Structure formats: structure tokens, C-alpha cells
Amino acid sequence: xxxxxxxxxxxxxxxxxxxxxxxxxxxxxxxxxxxxxxxxxxxxxxxxxxxxxxxxxxxxxxxxxxxxxxxxxxxxxxxxxxxxxxxxxxxxxxxxxxxxxxxxxxxxxxxxxxxxxxxxxxxxxxxxxxxxxxxxxxxxxxxxxxxxxxxxxxxxxxxxxxxxxxxxxxxxxxxxxxxxxxxxxxxxxxxxxxxxxxxxxxxxxxx
Numbered sequence: 001x002x003x004x005x006x007x008x009x010x011x012x013x014x015x016x017x018x019x020x021x022x023x024x025x026x027x028x029x030x031x032x033x034x035x036x037x038x039x040x041x042x043x044x045x046x047x048x049x050x051x052x053x054x055x056x057x058x059x060x061x062x063x064x065x066x067x068x069x070x071x072x073x074x075x076x077x078x079x080x081x082x083x084x085x086x087x088x089x090x091x092x093x094x095x096x097x098x099x100x101x102x103x104x105x106x107x108x109x110x111x112x113x114x115x116x117x118x119x120x121x122x123x124x125x126x127x128x129x130x131x132x133x134x135x136x137x138x139x140x141x142x143x144x145x146x147x148x149x150x151x152x153x154x155x156x157x158x159x160x161x162x163x164x165x166x167x168x169x170x171x172x173x174x175x176x177x178x179x180x181x182x183x184x185x186x187x188x189x190x191x192x193x194x195x196x197x198x199x200x201x202x203x204x205x206x207x
Contacts, residue, residue, distance in 0.1 A: 002027050003067040010034045012070055039065040041083035049090055050097060052109025063089070063111035066176075081187050085176055086111060088186065092152060092178035099150055103143035105163070105173040116163035116171055123164045131168065140170040147172075153181050153205045158194040179205035 002013040013030030015022055043049070056062075065082040073079045093107040100106070106114035118126065130136045140162060147154055154161075155177035163171040177188040183205045190202050 001071045002030060003070065004028075004031055005064065008064075009036075010039060010065070010067065012067070014071065034070070038079055039070070039082045041087045044087055047087070047091060047094075049094060050107075050109045052112040056108070056112060059115045060108060061113045061115040063113055078187075084186070085188055088188075089176045089178070092175040095150055095152060096147070096175070099146070101143050101146040103139045103170050103172060104146065105171050113173065114171070116165055118164045119160045119173075120162040120164055120170070121159035124159075128164075130164075136168070136170055140172065143170065143172045147178070148181070148207050151180055152178055153207050154178050155185060155202075155205055156188070156190050156194075158191045160191075181205055181207060 002011075002015075004011045010033070011031035012034050013027065013032065015026060015030050063086070065086060070079070070082070073081060090110050093111070093113075096104055097107045105116075108114070118128070124130075144154065144157070154172065154175065156174060161172065161174040163173055165171050177185065177190060179185060185203055185205055189199065192199060195202050
């Protein structure tokens with residue numbers, strides 16, 4: 001599959017041939033625009049959400065639908081879960097916006113998140129080291145405890161969801177699986193090899 005984003009317009013294409021044999025022209029010719037209403041949620045009337053400012057700071061990350069799952073969701077006729085996932089993550093971030101924590105990613109509105117250069121996995125792969133591991137883990141634990149104290153669980157803790165800030169503190173991100181403790185999880189539910197059970201059995205938000 002191929003996907004491209006231009007001015008928040010999302011294009012998708014698919015070719016039944018090996019990627020190494022596909023030319024740039026073939027890839028671009030295969031792209032068709034995905035209708036906005038298919039992957040972006042309407043502004044929900046039953047939730048109070050913060051609207052992102054028109055002029056965004058330069059160091060932000062704009063959260064968009066998970067296009068890597070689009071072909072799978074399309075095949076199973078559940079594309080509606082993509083916009084639903086964005087709304088669910090926005091709900092979690094609104095809770096954290098009113099109760100922020102220095103080791104949880106900053107939230108500017110729907111859905112604009114603070115940008116950091118490395119996640120923990122790539123930070124270590126690029127030859128960097130965590131100088132004070134104990135402080136790093138204590139800070140990360142503090143962020144997780146803060147989330148739990150608000151009645152929520154992250155449900156997808158793994159090194160790619162922990163960024164490393166310039167001051168070397170951990171920053172917890174990706175609240176797509178976050179739910180109130182005890183609530184049922186939807187399609188976003190942890191990462192294989194980073195949960196204590198089989199994916200099919202991981203169905204409830206828990207600490």
C-alpha cells in the first residue's frame with residue numbers, strides 16, 4: 001500500500017507487485033484521495049474538546065489517522081474505527097490537559113502534540129545512553145502514576161511510546177489505547193511482546 005499526506009489531504013493507493021519493482025510514477029498514479037469524512041472525525045457534540053490554535057508552534061507533532069491500518073480496516077469494513085480512535089485519544093488528552101505532568105507529552109488541541117526528536121528505542125539505537133537510569137525510570141513511573149491517579153491507564157507502554165526530551169527526561173506519548181480504568185479496550189490495545197497476555201485476551205483497561 002501507499003499513502004501520502006498533502007495539506008491534510010490523505011491519498012491512498014495499492015499495487016499488486018513487489019515494492020522494489022514499482023516506479024515513483026506508478027506509485028503516484030495509483031493514489032486516490034480518501035474522503036475526509038471517512039478517516040477524520042466530526043467535531044463531537046457530546047465532548048468538550050480544545051481546538052488547536054491556527055498558528056502552531058514549530059516544535060509540534062500533528063496526530064493523524066493511522067494509515068498503516070487503512071487497508072486492513074478497509075478489507076474488514078471497519079474504517080469508521082480510524083476517526084473513532086482519534087476522538088478517544090483526544091478525550092484522554094483533555095483529561096491530561098487539565099492535570100498536566102512534565103513527563104507526559106504536551107497537548108495543544110485536537111490533535112496537536114509536542115514534538116521530540118527521539119523515542120527511547122531510537123535514542124538508544126543511535127548510540128545515546130541514559131546517564132541516570134534510576135532518575136529516568138522514576139520520572140517515567142511518576143508520569144504513569146499521575147495518569148492512574150486520574151483514573152486512566154495508558155495500556156500501551158513500550159519504548160516507542162516514550163520520547164526523550166532535550167533535557168533527557170522521559171515523555172510519555174500515544175494515548176490511543178488510553179481508557180478509564182476498568183473500561184473495555186477497542187481496536188487499539190497494546191503492542192505484541194509488551195503485554196503480559198495474548199492480544200486477544202487484552203480487553204480491559206488496567207494498571
